[in-house]
Amino acid sequence: KSWKDFLLGWHDEGVSYEEMSARCLAMGHEISPRAISRLLALPLEIVKTPYTPRSSTIPPDKLEVVKQYIVDLYDEDDEVRMTEILLGIERKFGLRVTEYPVDRIRKEAGLGAESTRYGHSVREANRAPRVAWCRAQKAAEATFRKHVFTDESMVQLDPNSRFVWVHSTARHRRIKSKFKHPQKVLIWGGISWKGVTTLEIFNGSCRVDAPEYCKILRDGYVEW
Incomplete structure (x- = not known):
C-alpha cells in the first residue's frame, strides 16, 4: 500500500490532518495537512457520462x-x-x-443570415392610429404644402462597412485599420414643398439637448 491508501482509514479513525501529515512524512512522503483535507474531499470515483455522438442525418x-x-x-x-x-x-x-x-x-427553407438593422420602435398602442392617420391623409390627397420635414444624421468620415468582398486567396485584405475615435459630424436639415432648409453641421461630440435643438430651429428653420 502507498501512503494514499492509508488516508481514508485514518480519516475514519478520527486521526487529525496534522497527525496524518506526520505519518505520511514517516513513510517518506511530505504533504501538508491542508493538502490532505483537499485530497479527502475529492470524490472516490469519477463517473463519466457515456459519449454518444450526434448524428449528421435525420430519419x-x-x-x-x-x-x-x-x-x-x-x-x-x-x-x-x-x-x-x-x-x-x-x-x-x-x-x-x-x-x-x-x-x-x-x-x-430559404432562410439566410442578414446583418441586423436597428430602428425606432413604434409602440403597439400607437401603430393602428398611425396607420389610420396615414390612410386618411392619402384618401384626402394631402399634399403637405405647409409642412416641413426635418431630420438629423451622424456622418462618419472613415469607412465603416461591416462586410468586404475578397478572393479566398487574399483573405488578409479583410483586415482594415480603424481609428479608436473616428471623426464624425452631425448634420441637420429639412425639406418642404417650397424647398430645402440650410444645413446645420455640428461636431460629432456635440450633445443635442433642448437648448441646442432650439438653437438649431432658430438658425436653420425660423430664419429660413
Whole structure:
C-alpha cells in the first residue's frame, strides 16, 4: 500500500490532518495537512457520462416534422441560437443531431443570415392610429404644402462597412485599420414643398439637448 491508501482509514479513525501529515512524512512522503483535507474531499470515483455522438442525418420518417419545427422556431424568434435548436430537437423528437442537417434545412427553407438593422420602435398602442392617420391623409390627397420635414444624421468620415468582398486567396485584405475615435459630424436639415432648409453641421461630440435643438430651429428653420 502507498501512503494514499492509508488516508481514508485514518480519516475514519478520527486521526487529525496534522497527525496524518506526520505519518505520511514517516513513510517518506511530505504533504501538508491542508493538502490532505483537499485530497479527502475529492470524490472516490469519477463517473463519466457515456459519449454518444450526434448524428449528421435525420430519419426520413421525421424529416418533415423536424423541418417544420425549425422553420416555426425562426418564425417565432429570428435570433434563436443553434444550441437552442439542437436541444429542442432532442427534447421534442429524441434526436441528437449535429448542426449540419439544421443548416441544410435552413438553406432549403430559404432562410439566410442578414446583418441586423436597428430602428425606432413604434409602440403597439400607437401603430393602428398611425396607420389610420396615414390612410386618411392619402384618401384626402394631402399634399403637405405647409409642412416641413426635418431630420438629423451622424456622418462618419472613415469607412465603416461591416462586410468586404475578397478572393479566398487574399483573405488578409479583410483586415482594415480603424481609428479608436473616428471623426464624425452631425448634420441637420429639412425639406418642404417650397424647398430645402440650410444645413446645420455640428461636431460629432456635440450633445443635442433642448437648448441646442432650439438653437438649431432658430438658425436653420425660423430664419429660413
